[in-house]
Amino acid sequence: MTDDRTRPDLDDQTVEALGKLSEALETVDQARGFLYAFHQLTGKADRLLQESVELFRAAGAAPLAADLERDLVGRNVIADRWTFQMVEDFDENYWGTFRDYDARARDELAGGDRHVFEARMKQRERTAGHPAHEAGPALAD
Numbered sequence: 001m002t003d004d005r006t007r008p009d010l011d012d013q014t015v016e017a018l019g020k021l022s023e024a025l026e027t028v029d030q031a032r033g034f035l036y037a038f039h040q041l042t043g044k045a046d047r048l049l050q051e052s053v054e055l056f057r058a059a060g061a062a063p064l065a066a067d068l069e070r071d072l073v074g075r076n077v078i079a080d081r082w083t084f085q086m087v088e089d090f091d092e093n094y095w096g097t098f099r100d101y102d103a104r105a106r107d108e109l110a111g112g113d114r115h116v117f118e119a120r121m122k123q124r125e126r127t128a129g130h131p132a133h134e135a136g137p138a139l140a141d
Contacts, residue, residue: 019117
Protein backbone atom coordinates (compact mmCIF):
# COMPACT_ATOMS: atom_id res chain seq x y z
CA MET A 1 0.00 0.00 0.00
CA THR A 2 1.14 3.51 -0.77
CA ASP A 3 0.63 6.91 0.82
CA ASP A 4 -0.81 8.31 -2.41
CA ARG A 5 -4.20 6.64 -2.92
CA THR A 6 -4.32 7.91 -6.52
CA ARG A 7 -1.41 5.63 -7.46
CA PRO A 8 0.23 7.81 -10.14
CA ASP A 9 2.50 4.83 -10.91
CA LEU A 10 -0.43 2.88 -12.39
CA ASP A 11 -1.67 3.33 -15.94
CA ASP A 12 -5.24 4.49 -16.54
CA GLN A 13 -6.38 1.17 -18.04
CA THR A 14 -5.25 -0.79 -14.99
CA VAL A 15 -6.95 1.69 -12.67
CA GLU A 16 -10.15 1.52 -14.74
CA ALA A 17 -10.08 -2.28 -14.76
CA LEU A 18 -9.57 -2.36 -10.98
CA GLY A 19 -12.41 0.13 -10.60
CA LYS A 20 -14.78 -1.97 -12.72
CA LEU A 21 -13.89 -5.12 -10.78
CA SER A 22 -14.49 -3.28 -7.51
CA GLU A 23 -17.81 -1.95 -8.80
CA ALA A 24 -18.82 -5.46 -9.88
CA LEU A 25 -17.98 -6.79 -6.41
CA GLU A 26 -19.98 -3.99 -4.79
CA THR A 27 -22.93 -4.99 -6.99
CA VAL A 28 -22.53 -8.62 -5.92
CA ASP A 29 -22.44 -7.38 -2.30
CA GLN A 30 -25.79 -5.68 -2.91
CA ALA A 31 -27.19 -8.87 -4.43
CA ARG A 32 -25.93 -10.78 -1.39
CA GLY A 33 -27.82 -8.35 0.83
CA PHE A 34 -31.00 -9.02 -1.12
CA LEU A 35 -30.38 -12.75 -0.83
CA TYR A 36 -30.02 -12.43 2.96
CA ALA A 37 -33.20 -10.33 3.06
CA PHE A 38 -34.96 -13.07 1.04
CA HIS A 39 -33.62 -15.63 3.52
CA GLN A 40 -34.92 -13.68 6.52
CA LEU A 41 -38.28 -12.83 4.97
CA THR A 42 -38.87 -16.42 3.93
CA GLY A 43 -38.07 -17.58 7.46
CA LYS A 44 -40.46 -14.99 8.88
CA ALA A 45 -43.16 -16.12 6.45
CA ASP A 46 -42.73 -19.72 7.63
CA ARG A 47 -43.12 -18.66 11.27
CA LEU A 48 -46.25 -16.66 10.40
CA LEU A 49 -47.57 -19.64 8.47
CA GLN A 50 -47.10 -21.82 11.53
CA GLU A 51 -49.06 -19.30 13.60
CA SER A 52 -51.86 -19.31 11.03
CA VAL A 53 -51.95 -23.12 11.13
CA GLU A 54 -52.46 -23.02 14.90
CA LEU A 55 -55.17 -20.36 14.55
CA PHE A 56 -56.99 -22.40 11.88
CA ARG A 57 -56.75 -25.46 14.10
CA ALA A 58 -58.15 -23.50 17.07
CA ALA A 59 -60.94 -22.10 14.85
CA GLY A 60 -62.08 -25.61 13.96
CA ALA A 61 -60.57 -25.77 10.47
CA ALA A 62 -58.41 -28.79 11.28
CA PRO A 63 -58.34 -30.27 7.75
CA LEU A 64 -57.07 -26.96 6.28
CA ALA A 65 -54.55 -26.60 9.13
CA ALA A 66 -53.30 -30.14 8.54
CA ASP A 67 -52.94 -29.57 4.79
CA LEU A 68 -51.07 -26.28 5.29
CA GLU A 69 -48.79 -27.87 7.85
CA ARG A 70 -48.06 -30.88 5.66
CA ASP A 71 -47.58 -29.03 2.37
CA LEU A 72 -46.05 -25.67 3.34
CA VAL A 73 -44.54 -25.58 6.83
CA GLY A 74 -40.85 -26.34 6.50
CA ARG A 75 -41.08 -26.80 2.73
CA ASN A 76 -37.95 -26.43 0.60
CA VAL A 77 -37.95 -23.04 -1.09
CA ILE A 78 -36.18 -24.43 -4.15
CA ALA A 79 -35.45 -28.06 -4.97
CA ASP A 80 -33.79 -29.74 -1.98
CA ARG A 81 -32.95 -26.45 -0.24
CA TRP A 82 -33.99 -24.03 2.42
CA THR A 83 -32.80 -20.46 2.09
CA PHE A 84 -29.89 -20.88 4.52
CA GLN A 85 -28.47 -23.45 2.11
CA MET A 86 -28.87 -21.02 -0.79
CA VAL A 87 -27.04 -18.34 1.20
CA GLU A 88 -24.24 -20.75 2.12
CA ASP A 89 -23.81 -21.90 -1.48
CA PHE A 90 -23.77 -18.32 -2.74
CA ASP A 91 -21.19 -17.29 -0.16
CA GLU A 92 -18.91 -20.28 -0.69
CA ASN A 93 -19.15 -20.71 -4.45
CA TYR A 94 -19.67 -17.21 -5.84
CA TRP A 95 -19.24 -14.34 -3.39
CA GLY A 96 -16.12 -15.80 -1.79
CA THR A 97 -14.52 -16.48 -5.17
CA PHE A 98 -15.41 -12.97 -6.36
CA ARG A 99 -13.82 -11.44 -3.25
CA ASP A 100 -10.70 -13.57 -3.70
CA TYR A 101 -10.22 -12.36 -7.28
CA ASP A 102 -10.80 -8.74 -6.27
CA ALA A 103 -8.12 -9.09 -3.58
CA ARG A 104 -5.79 -10.86 -6.01
CA ALA A 105 -6.15 -8.12 -8.62
CA ARG A 106 -5.49 -5.40 -6.05
CA ASP A 107 -2.51 -7.28 -4.59
CA GLU A 108 -0.93 -8.10 -7.96
CA LEU A 109 -1.55 -4.77 -9.67
CA ALA A 110 -1.91 -2.10 -6.99
CA GLY A 111 0.02 -3.34 -3.99
CA GLY A 112 -3.25 -4.08 -2.20
CA ASP A 113 -4.58 -0.52 -2.48
CA ARG A 114 -8.36 -0.27 -2.67
CA HIS A 115 -10.51 2.26 -4.52
CA VAL A 116 -7.70 3.75 -6.62
CA PHE A 117 -10.21 4.68 -9.32
CA GLU A 118 -12.33 6.54 -6.76
CA ALA A 119 -9.27 8.24 -5.24
CA ARG A 120 -8.37 9.61 -8.66
CA MET A 121 -11.95 10.73 -9.20
CA LYS A 122 -11.92 12.54 -5.86
CA GLN A 123 -8.74 14.38 -6.79
CA ARG A 124 -10.25 15.45 -10.13
CA GLU A 125 -13.60 16.55 -8.72
CA ARG A 126 -12.77 18.25 -5.44
CA THR A 127 -11.96 21.92 -5.01
CA ALA A 128 -8.46 22.09 -3.52
CA GLY A 129 -8.27 24.28 -0.45
CA HIS A 130 -12.05 24.50 -0.06
CA PRO A 131 -13.58 23.44 3.29
CA ALA A 132 -15.15 19.96 3.13
CA HIS A 133 -13.06 19.19 0.03
CA GLU A 134 -9.93 18.10 1.88
CA ALA A 135 -7.71 15.63 0.06
CA GLY A 136 -7.89 13.13 2.92
CA PRO A 137 -5.44 11.65 5.36
CA ALA A 138 -3.24 10.02 2.71
CA LEU A 139 -3.36 12.77 0.08
CA ALA A 140 -1.73 16.16 0.05
CA ASP A 141 -3.39 19.29 -1.38
